[in-house]
Amino acid sequence: MDLELFAGAGGLALGLEQAGFKSLGLVEFDKHAAQTLRDNRPEWNVIEGDITKITATDNGIFDYIPNDIEVDLLSGGYPCQAFSYAGKKMGMEDTRGTLFYHFAKIMEQVKPKMFLVENVKGLTTHDEGRTLKTMINVFESLGYTTTYKVLNAWDYGVAEKRERMILVGIRNDLNITYKFPKAHSYKPVLKDVLKDVPKSVGQSFSETKKKVMDLVPAGGYWRDLPEEIAKEYMGKSYYSGGGRTGMARRLSWDEPSLTLTTSPSQKQTERCHPDETRPFTTREYARIQSFPDDWKFSGGVGAIYKQIGNAVAVNFGKEVALSIVNSLNQTV
Helix, strand or coil: CEEEECCCCCHHHHHHHHCCCCEEEEEECCHHHHHHHHHHCCCCCEEECCHHHHCCCCCHHHHCCCCCCCCCEEEECCCCCCCCCCCCCCCHHHHCCCHHHHHHHHHHHHCCCEEEEEEEHHHHCHHHHHHHHHHHHHHHHCCEEEEEEEEEHHHHCCCECCEEEEEEEEECCCCCCCCCCCCCCCCCCHHHHCCCCCCCCCCCCCHHHHHHHCCCCCCCCHHHCCHHHHHHHHHHHHHCCCCCCCCCCECCCCCCECCCCCCCCCCCCCCECCCCCCECCHHHHHHHCCCCCCCCCCCCHHHHHHHHHHCCCHHHHHHHHHHHHHHHHHHC
16 A cells, blocks of 8 residues: 655656555646646546644544554655754754755654655755755654665656655564665667647747747757857857757657656757757647547646656656555565
8 A cells, every 4th residue: 555745647656556556545736737636537636735734733643544454655745955964963954944844753653564755866966965864763763674775767668867866774573684676678769659640739839939949950969059149049148158958959759858847848958859940749749748649638838747747757656666566466
């Protein structure tokens, strides 16, 4: 049984389901993402609400799930937030005011056999590594042994370069070990996943941007533009050095997507279609993130891009979930 916090639009939940987990509950604050979960899995226990209010009651999460079922896995990706360093030995009380604190409070309450945290790669270096060290201190104080690694979704059946930190913990009374999933030998590219995509809504480039992007070949970026156009388009960024290969970027069929963002037409993070001068549609976004075509997203076009851009890629979530199943099966 899995309990998921910060569930979003269900990328990780779907991966867990495909790996054989049954969901006890999914906590999600965003109304559109919560509706997406309900629309696709009416049988799931979707707990739409503010996690800070859930942990503030005497019963906490047990107001929403049974308290007599053993939780195999607590999962979720809380936002990365800084702590104030009051004491030398940072404990749970020092993390108050962050969403991590509420993840830890629910862990303390349900005492899962294992836990899984998915987060941005930057968490490993945030505040010179102190933020992650504090989180690990808290997890250890709750009776867990942890391990973490940065993995790339492209290694696990996702046509997208998407690096994420995966942090896994095992309750200390269990005599089991954990191994991260092995990378696949074949790594998909856009032509593998963008065949016969259902029609869907999508954003478009402004006329000004379209004229610029029309000049960029597949696989190219701002360096492929005529110098004067590049200078005008890039502004100060033109002189600031560095690769900035995401600017004015048109992808090719023979490469994976760059990490999808919550807004597909922003400068700095363009993800232009290989053949047509436009961003990917919402359904193309979903394909790249390995959502099935029948997974419907609630809300307007902006809300849909945001849900997919923030999601755990489904195939990646499944591979990580299977690696956790391998550990949990050692207890049987």
